[in-house]
Amino acid sequence: MNPNVREQILTIISEIPPGRVTSYGRIAAMTDGATARMVARALRDLPSGHGLPWFRVVTASRKLADHGGADEQRNRLMDEGVAFDARGRIAQDRFWP
DNA sequence: CGTTTGACGCGGC
DNA sequence: AGCCGCGCCAAAC
Numbered sequence: 001m002n003p004n005v006r007e008q009i010l011t012i013i014s015e016i017p018p019g020r021v022t023s024y025g026r027i028a029a030m031t032d033g034a035t036a037r038m039v040a041r042a043l044r045d046l047p048s049g050h051g052l053p054w055f056r057v058v059t060a061s062r063k064l065a066d067h068g069g070a071d072e073q074r075n076r077l078m079d080e081g082v083a084f085d086a087r088g089r090i091a092q093d094r095f096w097p
Numbered sequence: 098c099g100t101t102t103g104a105c106g107c108g109g110c
Numbered sequence: 111a112g113c114c115g116c117g118c119c120a121a122a123c
Contacts, residue, residue, distance in 0.1 A: 002120095024105055035118055036105040043104055057104075065104040073104095101123080110114085 005034045009042045016056040019080045020096040023060045040065065062090045 008031040016022055024036040031039075043054050044067075055076040057065075064070045074084065082094055 025107095028105085035120095037103070037118060038105095038120070040104040041120070054104085059104085060106055067104040069104085099123105102121085103119105105118085107117090108115095110112105 002033075005031050005038070006042050008032065009034060009039050010052060013043075013052050013054065013057060016053055016096050018053075019082060019094070021056045021058045021077065021082065021090060021094050022096040023058055023062075024065070025060050026095070027057065036060075056096075058090060062092065062095075063088055 009027060012022075012027050012030050024039045027039045028034045028036045039057070043057060046052065046054060055069075055073040059065050064073055074088075077090075078084070082090060084090060
């Protein structure tokens with residue numbers, strides 16, 4: 001993958017404010033040509049110990065993506081005040097522009 | 098070099 | 111309002 005675009009992806013994620021979330025697709029649209037799948041791949045490839053708020057990235061349907069750390073992600077978000085409804089979805093106004 | 102594989106998204110139904 | 115199928119594209123095989 002183009003390391004330049006990857007850098008953009010990581011930078012955007014690092015700027016998501018606490019208590020807000022954004023989607024894979026939204027992030028992809030802010031970069032120069034990345035797709036939602038590339039954003040997902042970039043997150044998957046993150047080394048442990050990075051400081052990025054990876055847990056603030058959710059799907060376009062306002063649910064958590066299906067991956068191993070989904071449980072931890074839910075806890076992290078709730079710690080920041082992000083509420084989930086009974087179906088595990090997040091309020092739309094929680095999205096970061 | 099052809100296929101398969103996903104931390105996804107969207108349009109149809 | 112969900113489910114399904116297809117598009118997407120870098121990587122792994």
